[in-house]
Amino acid sequence: PWSRINSLSFCSSRDYSAPVSFVSAGLRKAAAEELSDEDSDDDEKPVKQEEIPKEFVPKKLKTGGNFKPSQKGFVGGSKSFVDFGSWERHTKGIGQKLLQKMGYVPGRGLGKNAQGIINPIEAKQRKGKGAVGAYGSERTPQSLQDFPVVDSEEEAEEEFQKELSQWRKDPNGGKKKPKYSYKTVEELKAKGRINKQLAAPQKELSQVKVIDMTGREQKVYYSYSQISHKHNIPDDSPQQPLGKDSKPQGFALPELEHNLQLLIDITEQEIIQSDRQLQYERDMVVNLSHEIQKMAEVLSHKEKAISNLSKVLDMVEECERRMQPGCEDPLTLDECAKIFETLQDKYYEEYRMSDRVDLAVAIVYPLMKEYFKNWDPLKDCTYGTEIIAKWKSLLENNQLLSHSGQDLSTDAFHRLMWEIWMPYVRNIVARWQPRNCGSMVDFLDSWVNVVPVWILDNILDQLIFPKLQKEVENWNPLTDTVPIHSWIHPWLPLMQARLEPLYSPIRNKLANALQKWHPSDSSAKLILQPWKDVFTPGSWEAFMVKNIVPKLGMCLNELIINPHQQHMDAFYWVIDWEGMISVSSLAGLLEKHFFPKWLQVLCSWLSNSPNYEEITKWYLGWKSMFSDQVLAHPSIKDKFNEALDIMNRAVSSSVGGYMQPGARENIAYLTHTERRKDFQYEAMQERREAENMAQRGIGAAAGSVPMNFKDLIQTKAEEHNIVFMPIIGKRHEGKHLYTFGRIVIYIDRGVVFVQGEKTWVPTSLQSLIDMAK
DSSP: OHHHHHHHHHHOOOOTTSOOEEETTEEEOOHHHHHHHHHHHHHHSOOSSOOOOGGGSOSSOOOSOOOOTTOSSOTTSOSOSTTTTGGGGGSOOHHHHHHHHTTOOTTSOSSTTSOSOSSOOOOOOOSSSOOTTTTSOOOOHHHHHHOOOOOHHHHHHHHHHHHHHTTSOOTTOOOOOOOOOOOOHHHHHHHHHHHHHTHHHHHHHHTOOEEEOSSSSOEEESSHHHHHHHTTSOOOSOOOOOOSSOOOOOOOOHHHHHHHHHHHHHHHHHHHHHHHHHHHHHHHHHHHHHHHHHHHHHHHHHHHHHHHHHHHHHHHHHHHHHTSTTOSSOOOHHHHHHHHHHHHHHSHHHHHHSOHHHHHHHHHHHHHHHHTTTOOTTTOTTTTHHHHHHHHHHHOOSSOOOSOGGGGGTOHHHHHIIIIIHHHHHHHHHTOOTTOHHHHHHHHHHHTTTSOHHHHHHIIIIIIHHHHHHHHHTOOTTTOSSOTHHHHGGGHHHHGGGGHHHHHHHHHHHHHHTTTOOTTOTHHHHHHGGGTTTSOHHHHHHHHHHHTHHHHHHHHHTOOOOSSSOOOHHHHHHHTTTTTSOHHHHHHHHHHHTHHHHHHHHHHHHTSOOOHHHHHHHHHHHHHTSOHHHHTSHHHHHHHHHHHHHHHHHHHHOSSSOOOTTHHHHHHHHHHHHHHHHHHHHHHHHHHHHHHHHHHTOSGGGGGOOSSHHHHHHHHHHHTTOOEEEEEEEEETTEEEEEETTEEEEEETTEEEEEOSSSEEEEOHHHHHHHHO
C-alpha cells in the first residue's frame, strides 16, 4: 500500500487547464497549485507542529493572517508576553535592569507617555512563493490592534474573493440564492453620463495589444477587458461525485444567463441613448427659440429699414417731379435744403448709407446753377454764403480731403463747390485788376469759412498770386502814384508766406529808386515804413545799411555846429530815421560823423573864457535831442561822459586865471547829476529785464527771479562767482555797506555807489561786475 500511495502521489500531474489570474504585484495561482506548493514547502522545511488534517485545508483564498488551528500563536512571533525576555535567566539581566532604571514598567510600552508597542513586532509566514498580497492581507491581529487603520486593499481583496467564489462550487453543496440588483432609470442616465466622459480613455485602452504567456500556450488579447472576461468563464473542472449528504445540483444554463445579461446591457444602453437624445432635443429647442427671437428682431429691423427707405424714395421722387420743366410748383434751393434736412434728421442711417454724391448731382446741382446764374462776386461778395454754409453741413463728409480729384467723387459738397461755384470765381479773377484789391479781399474773407481749404489754396496760388506777381513786375516806384503797400499788404492775412517771392523784386525796385534820394525828402520814409514789419529783420537791416545809412552819413557831414547860430535841419533829417534804422547803426553814424565835430567845438569854446552856464545849457540842449534808447547806447554814453570830463578838466586847470564864480561847483553838480541819471536808467532797464524774465519763465532761473535790486545784484554775483555779503556794523548815510568782491558798495534807490578815492561814485551793474573781475 505504501508503494501504491507513493506512486499515486508522484504520478499525480499538475492541472494546467485551470485559469490563471493576474493580481497586483504577482501571479495568482489556482487553489490546487497552492496546496501542492504548501505540501512541498512542508516537505523541504518541516515545522515542529502537528500535521493539519486535510479537512481543515482551505479550498479558496482567505484574507487575514496565516493562522493555523494547531498553533497557539503566530509563526515567528512571541507566544505570550510572559516569555518576553526569558533568555535573561541565563545572563546577569543587565538589559532589564537598565530599562527599569530608566522608568520602564513591565506590561507597558516605551516612551515618555508609554506610547510604544507592548509586544514585539510579529511576523507572518506566507503560504507559497507568490508576491506580496497574493494570498490576501498579511497584517497580524497585533498590528490591527496597535494600528487600527482601514486597509483599502483588504476591502478590494474581499470583493475579489467574493466574485471568485461565485464560480466555484459550494463545498457544503448548498444552493446559493441568486441576488438581484435593481437599477432605476436615473441611475442608468447617470452611468451613461459618466461613461460618456470616460469614453475616450476606454477607447484608447481597448486598442492595447496584450500577450498572455501564463498558460501552456501563448495567447494574444486585444484589450484588457478580454483578460478580465477570461476570469468570468465557469470552471471547466470535472464534476466531483456527489457525497452522501450532498444535494443534487440543479441544471445550469450559462448561455441563457449570458444572453439575458446581453439583453439587459442592450436595454440599459438604449435607455442611456434615449436620455442623451432627449437632452439633445431639449438643447436644440432652446437654441431654436433663441434663433427665432434673433430673426424676429432682424425682421423687425429690416421692415423698419424698408419702410424708411420707401419714405425716402417718395421724397426723392417728389423732388424729381417738381424739377421737371413746366411744373406748377417748381422746387427752389431753400426748399430742397429743408428736404435734405428732413432726410438727415428723421432718416439719418438711410441718408448716410445712400450715395449723396449722385443724389446731389441729380437734384442740387441744377438748382445751384440757377441760383448763381446772375451773380457778380465783386459787387455782392456775401451773396449765397448762408445757403452754401447750410449745404456744407448737409453734404460734406467729416473727414479731411486732399487735393486729389479722386476725393471729389466721395464728397458731394467739395464737388459742388469745384464744379458750380469755382467757374464763377475764375471768370471774375480773370477780369480783376490787382491794384483794386479791396473788393477781391472782401469777397475771399466772406467765403473763407465756407469754401474748402484746398479750394481756397487753389484760388490763392493759381489765380491771385500770378496776377500780383505780374503787377509787381510792372510797378515803378518813381512814376506810380499809388504806393505798392496799399494793394499788397491787404493780402497778408490771407496769403501770409505766399507773398515771400514778391519781396525780393520789391526791395530791388526800391533800392534803385533810392539811388538819387536825399534825406531832406521825407516821402522815402513814408514808402518804406509800411514794409518794416513785413520784411524779415535781417533783410530790413541789410536794406537800411545799404541804401539809407550812407545817405544819412553824408547829411551829418554837411551839418555845421555853431553854438551861437545853430541850423538843425540836417540833424532833424537824420534823427527822424531813428525808428527805421537800428540803434546801433544810428549810434555808429553819430559817433563817426557828429561827435568828433561836436567835441571839437566844445574844446574850442572852453579855451576862450566861456560862460559855463551857457555851456551847461548847450550840453543839456544837445543831450535832450536824443531819445533814451540812443542815450543808453554805450558809445553815445561814452561821448557825453567824455564831454563832462573835458569840462571838469577845463574847470580844474584854470587855477591862476579868472574863474567864473560857482563854475566849478556847477560843473561838478552837472557831472554828478548826469551820471546819476544814467545809472538810474540802467538800473531801471535791468529791473525791466528781470521782470520780463519772470513773466516769460526763461530758463531755470524763472523760479528765482530777483524781487528787488539787491536780489538782482546777488544773482549776478552768483552767476559770476563773486562774493557779495554785508559788512557788519558799518553804514554810510544810514545805508548798509556791502563787499562785492574787493569793492565796497552801498545801494540807494536802485543805484549802486562805489567807494572811490574821495567820494562815492554811482556806477552800473555791468561796470561793477567788470571792476570786481
